[in-house]
Amino acid sequence: MTKKQKTQFINLDNAREEEQKLVMKDVAEAEHCPFCRENLCKYHKQPILKETKFWIVTKNQWPYKHTKHHFLLIYKVHAVSLSDLSPTAGQELFELITEIEQSFKIKGGGLAMRFGDTDYSAGTINHLHVQLIEPDLDSPDFVPVRIKIGGEKTKA
Ligand SMILES: [Zn+2]
Structure with missing residues (x-):
């Protein structure tokens, strides 16, 4: 009954929120990458906070709970593997995350960059991106934020 919903660009099996699933269905039908610059604004409704040579800084449209x-x-x-990254982009990335840490007075949190085959990464969008998360320890019923790596095995 559950057919794998994986394309070259997205993996619907890894989508978390209902609205996200609906948007990703449109993406799947359009057969293009939602994180590529020319398509990003069609789906991503959060403001772009900064754009540099290698990176676009924005907020997650579907933030994890308790962040x-x-x-x-x-x-x-458009890149999928770590080996597609330019070393100069790495330097720029570290400059940007330092800036975010300072501007938003982030006390602590985590960075995650999943990569490669979405069955392994559990990513929804198969285009390299980094997540920077500060947990919200004051949120009611706080539970630690967890980032999944590795998709669920589909039952035969
Ligand atoms: Zn892309």
Whole structure:
């Protein structure tokens, strides 16, 4: 009954929120990458906070629960593997995350960059991006924020 919903660009099996699933269905039908610059604004409704040579800094449209901040740093070239990243982009990334840490007075949190085959990464969008998360320890019923790596095995 559950057919795998994975394309070259997205993996619907890894989508979390209902609205996200609906948007990703449109993406699947359009057969293009929602994080590539020319398509990003069609689906991503959060403001772009900064754009540099290699990265777009924005907020996650569907932030994880119990996060105070959930930033996305999207690589500007369509890339899937870590080996597609330019070393100079790495330097720029570290400059940007330092800036975010300071501007938003982030006390602590985590960085995650999933990569490659979405069955392994559990990512929804198969285009390299970095997540910067500060948990919201004051949110009611706080539970620790967890980032999943590795998709659920589909039952035969
Ligand atoms: Zn892309």
